[in-house]
Amino acid sequence: xxxxxxxxxxxxxxxxxxxxxxxxxxxxxxxxxxxxxxxxxxxxxxxxxxxxxxxxxxxxxxxxxxxxxxxxxxxxxxxxxxxxxxxxxxxxxxxxxxxxxxxxxxxxxxxxxxxxxxxxxxxxxxxx
Numbered sequence: 001x002x003x004x005x006x007x008x009x010x011x012x013x014x015x016x017x018x019x020x021x022x023x024x025x026x027x028x029x030x031x032x033x034x035x036x037x038x039x040x041x042x043x044x045x046x047x048x049x050x051x052x053x054x055x056x057x058x059x060x061x062x063x064x065x066x067x068x069x070x071x072x073x074x075x076x077x078x079x080x081x082x083x084x085x086x087x088x089x090x091x092x093x094x095x096x097x098x099x100x101x102x103x104x105x106x107x108x109x110x111x112x113x114x115x116x117x118x119x120x121x122x123x124x125x126x127x128x
């Protein structure tokens with residue numbers, strides 16, 4: 001990108017130089033140099049795009065990243081989670097989630113918890 005931008009700056013400079021001269025051998029030489037610079041800039045730019053596409057094809061971006069295992073001991077509010085196995089929860093069609101308040105002993109054991117309580121997951125058998 002930077003090389004291509006510099007090539008365009010050089011292109012503008014050469015047009016500035018050419019516009020101040022009379023058409024002669026020097027002008028034709030400047031046009032040849034300008035044409036070569038433009039051609040090299042285009043070739044480098046297309047090569048760079050092709051190179052990046054090739055890298056993207058080999059990269060893992062074509063497939064989603066593997067799922068990161070989520071901790072299942074507590075929720076985002078730091079409440080403990082009581083649940084059957086993760087496989088049983090994934091197989092269930094209906095899951096009941098209940099928030100159960102802490103008992104007095106549990107409150108005393110964790111007095112700094114802003115959201116005292118437990119999150120209880122249970123698989124519902126049959127239909128409601």
